[in-house]
Every structure is written in C-alpha cells, then in structure tokens.
Amino acid sequence: MSSVSHALTDSATMVRRNLTRMVRYPSMMVLLIGMPVVFLLLFVYVFGGTLGAGIGGGTGGRAEYVNYVTPAIILMSITSAVQGTSISVAMDMTEGIVDRFRTMAIARVCVLTGHVVGSLVQTVLAMAAVIGVALLVGFRPSAGPVEWLALVGVLVLMAFAFIWLSVALGLASKTVEAASNVGMPLVLLPFLGSGFVPTDSMPTVLRWFAEYQPFTPLIETIRGLLLGTPLGNTPLVALAWCVAIALGGYLWSKKLFNRESTR
Structure with a gap:
C-alpha cells in the first residue's frame, strides 16, 4: 500500500471514530445546535418587533427582522458547532489517546484530519437545523438554485476555515475547560458586526470596527446570496478572510501538533 493510500485509510478510520463519538454523545451536538437556535428565537420573538422597525427604512417589523438576522445566526451555528472541535x-491531547496513536503505525496527518472532517459533518448538520428552524419561524429567502448552490459552497468554506482555527485553539489549550472557553469570541464577534443591526446605526468607532472585522463580510455574503441584497466585492473579501483563517489555523495546528510529537 502506498503512503497516500495508507494516509487515506487511516484518515477514514479517524473520521469514523469522531462521527461515532458524535453519535454516542449527542448531548454535545444538541448543546452546540441549541445555542444559535435559542438566539434566533430570542431575537425574533423578543427583540424582533423593535429591532425590525429600524430595518427597511423604518417600515420593517418582526417578519422583516427574521430575514435580516437569519444570516448571522447561520454563521453563529458554525462558530458554535466548531467549539466542540476545540x-x-x-x-x-490531555487524555493520552494521541500518545497511544503515536506508538502505532498510522499516518500522523490522520489524527487532525479525522477531527476536521468529522467536525465539518457536524457543522453542516448544525447549519441545516438552524436554517430549518428559521424557515419555521418565518424566514423567506429569495435565492434560486444557483444562489443556494453558491451558498452551500460558501458555508462549507467558512466552516472549514473556522474548524482549522478551532483545532489550533484546542491544541493550544492546556485543559478541556480552557478549550471550552477559548473559542467564545467567535460566538460574540457577530454581535459586533452587521449581523443583528446595520453598521450605520452604530457609533463611529464601533462602526469602523464592525465594517472591517471578518464576520461582517461573511454575514453580508450569506445575506446577499439568500436575500438578493447588493454584494459588490463583499464575496471576495469574505473569501480572502476564509483563506487567511484556514491557512493560519492549519499552519498553527501543524506547528503545535508537531511540537507535541517531539516531546
């Protein structure tokens, strides 16, 4: 068997291991999906009437706001789900199973690959669940088949980028408790972007930060594909952020994992 075939076989085994863990311990999956769903229901039914009044030139309402906020909640489902990866x-890393793997004749790359692919499957399921709930509470996208296909590609790319970042954060954490908290900024940053209110309603300094942080172009790309809002060069900016986050997360993960391997 060639080294590539060996690595693919070992990676498939690790992916199956992570998916089996997800099935056997569904409480984590429920928790990670539940948080964005709770945020969706909270903002639609508690704040939607008031916040929606400022959408669409002051003519909006709860129905308008659910369309506005859903793209942000979809992105939050990614950042929430990948916390489980960390x-x-x-x-x-802390329970010793990786040390056992290193004593076996398996490809080193398969350990992290299993986490990435397994988490990608979990994240896609989380996004599907959030979109399903959004449709039930009144979300009405105008996207056609082409836009939906493009959206799937964009969301998978976003998930892939944040998964690699979460892998690095998990490797950098000294304890499981630290890993459960280190990714919290990823959940909070959409609040400081265009996800819940337009950026032009914010104070100057906060508006500048909101417009140039990575989550705003990601949200606006999702919003444009689903609702037909003007995109401009926003998808290119979002793509650049995804590539930068994915590459940075991968290189950081590789460095941390190799460092642990030499100890």
Missing part, C-alpha cells in the same frame, strides 16, 4: 481535540 473540546474534542483538547480531550484527545
């Missing part, structure tokens, strides 16, 4: 990686 926890899972930290568990493997």
Whole structure:
C-alpha cells in the first residue's frame, strides 16, 4: 500500500471514530445546535418587533427582522458547532489517546484530519437545523438554485476555515475547560458586526470596527446570496478572510501538533 493510500485509510478510520463519538454523545451536538437556535428565537420573538422597525427604512417589523438576522445566526451555528472541535481535540491531547496513536503505525496527518472532517459533518448538520428552524419561524429567502448552490459552497468554506482555527485553539489549550472557553469570541464577534443591526446605526468607532472585522463580510455574503441584497466585492473579501483563517489555523495546528510529537 502506498503512503497516500495508507494516509487515506487511516484518515477514514479517524473520521469514523469522531462521527461515532458524535453519535454516542449527542448531548454535545444538541448543546452546540441549541445555542444559535435559542438566539434566533430570542431575537425574533423578543427583540424582533423593535429591532425590525429600524430595518427597511423604518417600515420593517418582526417578519422583516427574521430575514435580516437569519444570516448571522447561520454563521453563529458554525462558530458554535466548531467549539466542540476545540473540546474534542483538547480531550484527545490531555487524555493520552494521541500518545497511544503515536506508538502505532498510522499516518500522523490522520489524527487532525479525522477531527476536521468529522467536525465539518457536524457543522453542516448544525447549519441545516438552524436554517430549518428559521424557515419555521418565518424566514423567506429569495435565492434560486444557483444562489443556494453558491451558498452551500460558501458555508462549507467558512466552516472549514473556522474548524482549522478551532483545532489550533484546542491544541493550544492546556485543559478541556480552557478549550471550552477559548473559542467564545467567535460566538460574540457577530454581535459586533452587521449581523443583528446595520453598521450605520452604530457609533463611529464601533462602526469602523464592525465594517472591517471578518464576520461582517461573511454575514453580508450569506445575506446577499439568500436575500438578493447588493454584494459588490463583499464575496471576495469574505473569501480572502476564509483563506487567511484556514491557512493560519492549519499552519498553527501543524506547528503545535508537531511540537507535541517531539516531546
């Protein structure tokens, strides 16, 4: 068997291991999906009437606001779901299972690959669940088949980028408890972007930060594909952020994992 075939076989085994863990311990999946769903229901039914009044030139309402806020909640479902990746990686690193893997004749790359692919499957399921709930509470996208196909590609790319970042955060964490908290800024940053209110309603300094932080172009790209709002060069900016985050997360993860391997 060639080295590539060996690596693919070992990676498939690790992916199956992570998916099996997800099935056997569904409470984590429920928790990670539940948080964005709770945010969606909270903002639609508690704040939607008031916040929606400022959408669409003051003519909006709860129905308008659910369309506005859903793209942000979809992105939050990604950042929430990948928190489980950090926890899972930290568990493997602190409980000794990775040390056992290193004594076996398996490809080194398969350990992290299993976490990335397994988490990608979990994240896609989380996004599907959030979109389903959004449709039930009144979300009405205008996207056609082409836009939906482009959206799937964009969301998978975003998930892939944040998963690699979460893998690095899990490797950098000394304990599982630290890993469960280190990714919290990823959940909070959409609030400081265009996800819940337009950036032009913010104070000057906060508006500048909101417009130039990575989550705003990501949200606006999702919003444009789903609702037909003007995109301009926003998808290119979002793509650049995804590539930068994915590459940075991968290189950081590789450095941390190799450092642990030499100890």
